[in-house]
Amino acid sequence: MSVTAASGFAAAGVAAGLKSTGKRDLAIVQNLGPLTAAATVFTTNRCKANPVLWSEQVMSDGVVSAIVLNSGGANCYTGSQGFQTTHATAEAVAERLGVSAGDVIVCSTGLIGDQLDLGKLTAGVRDAAAAIASGDAGSDDAGLAAAEAIMTTDTRAKQAAHVSPAGWTVGGMAKGAGMLAPGLATMLVVITTDAVLDSEQLDTALRRATRVTFDRLDSDGCMSTNDTVSLLASGTSGVVADLDEFTAALTAVCRSLAEQLQADAEGASHDIAIEVVNAFTEDEAVVVGRAVSRSNLFKAAIFGNDPNWGRVLAAVGTTDAVFDPYGIDVAINGVQVCTAGEPDQPRDLVDLAPRAVHVLIDLHAGDQTATILTNDLTHDYVHENSAYSS
Incomplete structure (x- = not known):
């Protein structure tokens, strides 16, 4: 049902100590290939968090090997130290997973203006990478753990999946319960597919899907500084997807996630x-x-x-x-x-x-x-x- 529904992906969610509650607060989603194609849509808020600034650079070539996400702090308006923390987190993921730091997207969510504890982040990356290496990281439980780790004021994890008769799958997870207003993307969302598609095709499909789903969700009119929606393709199915069919399936997954976000909006009764x-x-x-x-x-x-x-x-x-x-x-x-x-x-x-x-x-x-x-x-x-x- 989640980000691990598509083959060729591994996920983990761990407690790194970034939250005072002791709950899961760091997740990694790894694309195991053979393809590492990706597309991402970021917030259009001019006040962008350090992870967004970093990830925009990562996306310049349309290649992503892994995404690391943390709750417990937005790492926004934290100066050069905050950007160095983002860079160091990507480096830690790269070292543990054997990939390039330049192919690691970083996402953060939480309070603006507080520095993240780099020691806790790197320890969390170590534990999440170990969980991925354990061999059970492609399971539904692993996907759920990752979805829970990115929650802030959310009361429940948001997951969705679609299995195509053509032989490929789309799966995804999202977080968000407030500051739900569009800017091409909304909240933190990771979507995966095992279809064979290149980054340009993924970008076309993602923008078509977000335009009529996440961009139409406007819970409180407040746009976040960290909004990121990422789509990764592993190509593991070996099936070249029809772009229109894939876009329709992707749109269905995005719509389900958007409706789940709406249903969990902070304090809402309608x-x-x-x-x-x-x-x-x-x-x-x-x-x-x-x-x-x-x-x-x-x-x-x-x-x-x-x-x-x-x-x-x-x-x-x-x-x-x-x-x-x-x-x-x-x-x-x-x-x-x-x-x-x-x-x-x-x-x-x-x-x-x-x-x-x-x-x-x-x-x-x-x-x-x-x-x-x-x-x-x-x-x-x-x-x-x-x-x-x-």
């Missing part, structure tokens, strides 16, 4: 799908959906089980999308509460007791559609993020 239909362009459908998803008034109303559709229209009106302000329809959980900018069915018919909420916005301006995934704004979200570094 998972909201905002579907915008009949927009003039797809981009405008995204802009409208995102405007609603980032409306604290709307999100607070959903938390209070209040189907206040006026807040939906108010958010739509902040965009420059093409529409007639008095020609918009809105339905919430199947109840048509607004038609052509006027009240329709009584709002008290809307049942917001279930966790799942569906908002349908019809702009009547074209034939394009997009869906944005978000959550409500709760007391628990405010509490968790006000006490995050304490």
Whole structure:
């Protein structure tokens, strides 16, 4: 089910002592080959963490032999010492696995502004490499251990897989429960495949997949400094994948992971799908959906089980999308509460007791559609993020 679902990969997750809880906090995913092709999409936040700066250099040739990920610290805004820590971590992985440090992606997640303990990192790398060498690193248990090691405020590991009838597999893991907003990539995600594809093909497929999955997840409008989505291909299946079929499978895995991230968003009590239909362009459908998803008034109303559709229209009106302000329809959980900018069915018919909420916005301006995934704004979200570094 996880990052080890595809053949040709090994994984491990260990407790390196970076977290005060004593839980797993360092993971390694190794590509055993014969191919070491890769593609990665990084955050577009201009304030990038040291692991992102390092990994952008690694990806210059599209070759990746391993990925090392830690929770317990973002290694962002930690100066030259922080970059040296990232470099030294890659060197430690390279030495233990017998690969080049220039082919090791480094990912970190946690609090910004704190230095990571290099001694604990290198000891964790040693233990994870030993676990990989033990011979059981391709199992589901090993994949789960790696997925657990990258969790921060997550309450559960996120994993997904797809097996193609053609004979190849895609598997993946993700972490994220807050700061879920798009910038070509979201959170930390590692996806593997044993299909035969080169780095250029992987890049094409990954960008197509993230555009309609992770990029459509906007839990709280906050973009991280560390977001990284990586796709590795081992080629172990020996099957040359059809690119369109592979992209569809990859998109399904990414969508599953994105929905799992949405369902585990910090403090959320409702998972909201905002579907915008009949927009003039797809981009405008995204802009409208995102405007609603980032409306604290709307999100607070959903938390209070209040189907206040006026807040939906108010958010739509902040965009420059093409529409007639008095020609918009809105339905919430199947109840048509607004038609052509006027009240329709009584709002008290809307049942917001279930966790799942569906908002349908019809702009009547074209034939394009997009869906944005978000959550409500709760007391628990405010509490968790006000006490995050304490």
